[in-house]
Amino acid sequence: MGNEVMSVLKKDYIYNLMLKGKRADGRNFDEIRDIEISTNVIEKAEGSAWIKMGGTEILVGVKMQVGTPFPDSADQGVIITSMELNPIASPDFEAGPPRENAIEMARVTDRGIRESGAIDLNKLCITEGEEVWMVFIDIHVLNNEGNIQDVSSLGAIAALLTAVVPGEREGRGEDMPMPIRDMPVSVTLVDIGGEMMVDPDLDEETVCDTRITIVSNQDGSISGMQKSGDGALTEEKLLKAVSIACQKASELREAHLLNI
């Protein structure tokens, strides 16, 4: 995020702790904060998930409606992901159209879901070239204590897992469950000039030079990646990040998604 005011002292503090192999909140470098997920919290939405990771809270709602497909994918449904960094979530967020941070995180979440083929878009085609289901994934950030990226991505897939295609309401046949084929999970690591840490909290995120997000799938393949922040990464660090992220993603999937 980088735009929160953070004293040099705090940066030193986090850095020095890191040198001793510690983190400010006592976690291990590869430890993700506690997660709580409740699904179907918004009845009016086709699918929804309220998710809390550490202090970061996000509400994801999935809405669907009938629309026209893109000409280059006439037989496929459409996914539209947007994120709002709601001003209730942090003193640094302002109301108004999304800025680059929100756009970036929404697009990384979107790519993870799209490229992994998590949603079987062919099954969301009603009449080829004319009518398809459009899936709107709206990510509402309620409280920012860091790592919005991973929380949104986990929340989005949780919301999709519970979503029901509203066929009856729209007069397009029967309701059916959202055709989900995979569960992409994003894991973000930060580099503060030494060890990489997963799931950064707000302070870690603010002082870090580089943030790397890796989205991986059930079979261990990678479907999305994004470096963010003003620093650079060595090849060695990047590869290490990838292997940690894939492992953590599978733990998260096991613990929080398979039972939805």
Next chain:
Amino acid sequence: MSDKPEKFIDENGLRLDGRRIDEIRPMKMEIGVLSRADGSCYLEWGKNKVLAAVYGPRELHPRRLQKADSVLIRYRYNMAAFSVEDRIRPGPSRRSTEISKVSREAFEPVVLTHLYPGAVIDVFAEVLQADAGTRTAAINAASVALADAGIPMKGLVSACAVGKVDGKLVLDLNKPEDNYGDADIPMAMTSDGEITLIQMDGDVTQEEFKQAIEMCKEGCRQIMEIQKETLRNKFTKLDEVDISDDEEDVDVSALVESTLESAEDDDIEDKESDSDEEEDATPESSEEDEDIDVDESHSDFEAVELVEDFEESFTDVDEEEDVSDGEDDEEKD
């Protein structure tokens, strides 16, 4: 979906455009193409045509955006409405906003930002024609434009993408590979292999990803050669012509001197302005390997310069003010 090619790689291991899997598209660069910009570069890479311009370091308005301890870098990636098959709506899109952000962050690690606190460096990358890989093309051009503008950097940044088609990794995707391929991994690197931009979408295994980095590294190495060659060409030429530009500067400095009503004789002033010129030229040229050893030619005047330096340490401030006043006047005219 209709025009998806059946095979991306033929039996001879060649791609649709005849390249090998580890071959980049032909790249051409021209430097200093815009007279008003502080640095500029025009790049053709395959059918991509990209123009990059750098303005600054310059004063940043509004003031609240100024950073107390470093220069602000702004990067604007923009596609011309006519750059693609179907016209795109002009103005920023979500895609271009994201690309602008990550591209800016690809340069943050190399630009010596602490040198110009409170100022801004604007980088504009205009995609005039797009044919897969425009963000990497824009970065390659912007990198050279930054060097052309004399922005102090740790080194150049080169960018290239690796993708996957027919189950094989390929370097520098062309349009069909980009549209219908299984993965796209754009990366930007410094000369020592530090990764300053990485994005990915698609589907690759961890093993493939490792291999992709290696391929990309090789691609970036080749591109960096072209970038260096482009810079070398310009700045060695500059060295050969040498004096032609100097005349103007002599006049300015003479003007300054006369307003100060110093009773020095003209010869010494000329020499002084020469030495100023050297100081300006050195950081630019040392950017790249060619060392333009200007000092040698003037070794005769060393003693005089020393005296001048000494005097300058007193008059510096006044002179600068005078010069800037003069410039302001010109602008008003």
